[in-house]
Amino acid sequence: SQQGEEDPQALSIQEGENATMNCSYKTSINNLQWYRQNSGRGLVHLILIRSNEREKHSGRLRVTLDTSKKSSSLLITASRAADTASYFCATPSQGGSEKLVFGKGTKLTVNP
Amino acid sequence: EAGVAQSPRYKIIEKRQSVAFWCNPISGHATLYWYQQILGQGPKLLIQFQNNGVVDDSQLPKDRFSAERLKGVDSTLKIQPAKLEDSAVYLCASRPTSGTYNEQFFGPGTRLTVL
Numbered sequence: 001s002q003q004g005e006e007d008p009q010a011l012s013i014q015e016g017e018n019a020t021m022n023c024s025y026k027t028s029i030n031n032l033q034w035y036r037q038n039s040g041r042g043l044v045h046l047i048l049i050r051s052n053e054r055e056k057h058s059g060r061l062r063v064t065l066d067t068s069k070k071s072s073s074l075l076i077t078a079s080r081a082a083d084t085a086s087y088f089c090a091t092p093s094q095g096g097s098e099k100l101v102f103g104k105g106t107k108l109t110v111n112p
Numbered sequence: 113e114a115g116v117a118q119s120p121r122y123k124i125i126e127k128r129q130s131v132a133f134w135c136n137p138i139s140g141h142a143t144l145y146w147y148q149q150i151l152g153q154g155p156k157l158l159i160q161f162q163n164n165g166v167v168d169d170s171q172l173p174k175d176r177f178s179a180e181r182l183k184g185v186d187s188t189l190k191i192q193p194a195k196l197e198d199s200a201v202y203l204c205a206s207r208p209t210s211g212t213y214n215e216q217f218f219g220p221g222t223r224l225t226v227l
Contacts, residue, residue, distance in 0.1 A: 041220055045215035
């Protein structure tokens with residue numbers, strides 16, 4: 001299975017601190033996406049990184065991709081209580097297919 | 113731009129009953145997905161439509177689940193009969209056809225509880 005696996009499963013930090021989540025996957029991909037899911041809501045796309053990119057930024061988000069280690073990380077800087085959510089990485093099931101496979105997610109709690 | 117709409121938001125049924133979920137994707141999005149998300153896990157793809165044709169239904173339990181997308185717009189997902197293990201959130205997502213890397217846009221989901 002191509003499923004990505006996030007680490008840690010849960011993370012609790014104080015407001016203002018940085019949060020780092022990791023994702024590992026098994027086979028070659030051409031892109032990796034990160035999504036956020038607030039409690040009781042649908043998923044929201046955060047950022048997509050292509051296999052030829054090593055790092056990408058979007059606001060307070062920083063994503064890295066290491067294709068040699070088949071891993072990615074999501075860094076949220078200066079966290080806020082509103083960042084409390086589950087974060088999922090998603091990879092194409094077969095290289096570049098449209099079908100995404102999601103990991104189990106990291107549940108982030110940001111305490112005010 | 114309106115997002116992906118789903119209804120109902122919540123549904124409670126008893127096992128062996130039938131249930132149907134409805135999804136209206138973002139206007140112009142040709143690709144539509146149904147996912148099942150069990151508590152504590154990530155979404156699992158059930159079925160993918162391209163316009164009104166099925167692209168992938170390899171993980172759809174066809175003995176009890178069915179889905180259709182008439183006219184290539186709205187879609188319905190049905191479970192008949194429901195089992196306890198079907199309790200989950202059912203998410204609908206859509207994406208435009210163009211581009212290889214386009215993100216998927218998700219609806220708020222329908223939370224199903226089977227008693």
